[in-house]
Amino acid sequence: MHTNPAARAVERGVDYIEANLCEPLQLSAIAEAACMSRFHFARMFREQTGLSPMEYLRMRRIERARQLLHADGQRIGQIASELGFYDQSHFVRWFRRSLGCTPSAYLQDARADRPCQ
CATH class of the missing domain: 1.10.10.60 (Homeodomain-like)
Known part of the structure; x- marks a missing residue:
């Protein structure tokens, strides 16, 4: 089954957040882990989850x-x-x-x- 690229990117971002939950995190690092620009990632994340990456x-x-x-x-x-x-x-x-x-x-x-x- 093929997942859409936005969903995969959001999943990579969530995985990064979970793996680094106790570290100081910035949106740019999460977006980089998702292989996206921070603005595009933030938009995709909100569309997929209903929350901003930082709210999540x-x-x-x-x-x-x-x-x-x-x-x-x-x-x-x-x-x-x-x-x-x-x-x-x-x-x-x-x-x-x-x-x-x-x-x-x-x-x-x-x-x-x-x-x-």
Whole structure:
């Protein structure tokens, strides 16, 4: 089965994001991994996924943060650093925007079996 070139490029970009989730990533590096210009890649990515590449990256990092909060018992600052956020407050801001609560409130709610959202 032949996949269209845009879908293959987006898949290469997603694979690159997944492999480098904890690294500082820029659109140009993701697009390069997909073998496209960053503008063309960003347009194709949005058409295929409904998200910009950077929105997708943040979403995946927040998903990974949720896993780390449950599994590792790491401090929030450690998770922020590990996942490539600028600092803890940057991480907390994006976490709150994505899930509607802070990481510590999320963890307390999860322990009480009450989802944050």
